[in-house]
Amino acid sequence: MDDYRAYYKGKTILITGGAGAIGCNLTRELSKLGAEKVIVLDDLSSAELWNVPNEKNVQFIHGNVVDQNELKRVFNLKPTIVFHLAALFANQNSLDYPEKDLEVNGLGILRTLQFSAMSGRVERFVYASSGCSIYGCHGKLPLTEDQMSLHHTTPYQITKMLGELYCNFFLHQYGLPIVNTRFFNSYGPGEVPGQYRNVIPNFIYWALMNKPLVITGNPHATRDFTWVFDLVDALLRSGYHKEAIGEAYNLSRGEEVEIGTLAEKVVKYADSKSEIIIGSKRKWDTKDRLLASSEKASRLIGFKPSADFDEGLKITIAWMKEHWEDIKLSARFAPGVSSANADVTQ
Numbered sequence: 001m002d003d004y005r006a007y008y009k010g011k012t013i014l015i016t017g018g019a020g021a022i023g024c025n026l027t028r029e030l031s032k033l034g035a036e037k038v039i040v041l042d043d044l045s046s047a048e049l050w051n052v053p054n055e056k057n058v059q060f061i062h063g064n065v066v067d068q069n070e071l072k073r074v075f076n077l078k079p080t081i082v083f084h085l086a087a088l089f090a091n092q093n094s095l096d097y098p099e100k101d102l103e104v105n106g107l108g109i110l111r112t113l114q115f116s117a118m119s120g121r122v123e124r125f126v127y128a129s130s131g132c133s134i135y136g137c138h139g140k141l142p143l144t145e146d147q148m149s150l151h152h153t154t155p156y157q158i159t160k161m162l163g164e165l166y167c168n169f170f171l172h173q174y175g176l177p178i179v180n181t182r183f184f185n186s187y188g189p190g191e192v193p194g195q196y197r198n199v200i201p202n203f204i205y206w207a208l209m210n211k212p213l214v215i216t217g218n219p220h221a222t223r224d225f226t227w228v229f230d231l232v233d234a235l236l237r238s239g240y241h242k243e244a245i246g247e248a249y250n251l252s253r254g255e256e257v258e259i260g261t262l263a264e265k266v267v268k269y270a271d272s273k274s275e276i277i278i279g280s281k282r283k284w285d286t287k288d289r290l291l292a293s294s295e296k297a298s299r300l301i302g303f304k305p306s307a308d309f310d311e312g313l314k315i316t317i318a319w320m321k322e323h324w325e326d327i328k329l330s331a332r333f334a335p336g337v338s339s340a341n342a343d344v345t346q
């Protein structure tokens with residue numbers, strides 16, 4: 001086994017937001033790698049219990065990262081590695097609930113960092129940051145880590161950046177070994193569709209129901225979709241490699257996919273009769289193209305995106321079909337809401 005995978009055997013690890021789309025896959029992987037205990041702290045505000053791996057070495061705690069009593073309880077279990085994934089997700093959600101966004105994404109990470117530093121045991125704190133949040137509305141493609149914007153179009157982008165600032169502060173002030181990992185549009189098994197979820201699970205959901213797929217704005221707009229298992233692999237590497245400490249780096253596939261092309265592929269692979277409709281653009285969605293360079297992550301932690309985009313799409317459709325009954329019950333859409341609300345910019 002590679003060193004970074006073998007490293008997790010026998011460890012006690014905390015994953016905040018470990019029931020979520022990326023977190024459930026990380027939880028499963030760490031459980032398989034022989035962790036002593038994987039503690040999942042999640043309030044299930046955007047996740048489903050059926051999606052949390054039911055394994056002997058996984059301890060699920062239904063709780064809020066903002067609540068100090070819950071954090072006390074979790075840190076009494078003595079985790080030595082923390083993956084902080086809990087967040088109010090994502091852009092549109094933060095426009096609808098800006099105070100909740102600040103509470104969860106701001107106070108939530110501050111308190112988790114405080115408990116991590118106070119415990120004196122945490123050897124690594126890996127934060128799930130967001131590329132789009134750091135680079136704001138502008139930026140030269142491919143986006144590289146030296147670019148940064150102070151012009152954001154949603155509260156989510158502001159508070160995800162705030163998380164990085166707090167991480168850097170805790171390294172400087174308390175010597176907490178933090179890593180800022182910047183994700184770009186994750187996709188893959190584990191993400192349940194919903195009003196505030198990403199475009200891929202939502203397009204698949206509507207396609208499987210033969211309902212229209214609504215593109216918000218420009219069908220030629222592009223996104224750099226990243227396979228969720230590549231992100232999980234990068235998180236494992238980030239929790240291990242010393243070179244990652246104090247760094248911030250992009251994690252993306254490094255390939256642009258047009259939203260219109262994505263919609264056509266989903267319809268084709270889901271064997272659907274859905275129409276593709278162009279809806280109106282949302283004011284906050286200012287990015288017509290997104291492409292990031294992961295060269296820094298390749299150099300520091302050996303990150304190498306693996307999956308063929310289309311193959312990943314087919315696997316994601318197969319996963320949704322396999323869990324269709326649960327997904328139909330769990331998909332969180334307000335009455336009348338369609339795929340027009342899908343979030344394409346995380």
Ligand SMILES: NC(=O)c1ccc[n+]([C@@H]2O[C@H](COP(=O)([O-])OP(=O)(O)OC[C@H]3O[C@@H](n4cnc5c(N)ncnc54)[C@H](O)[C@@H]3O)[C@@H](O)[C@H]2O)c1
Binds near residue numbers: 045065104
């Ligand atoms: N998915 C993406 O494309 C993407 C892109 C960039 C960054 N990120 C970041 O990666 C992380 C994981 O993303 P995801 O796609 O798995 O999102 P997700 O919403 O599926 O996961 C977040 C989890 O946090 C939980 N949570 C929310 N508020 C909480 C609270 N107060 N206390 C405890 N748990 C709480 C939710 O129930 C959910 O399980 C997030 O921090 C997100 O901002 C994701």
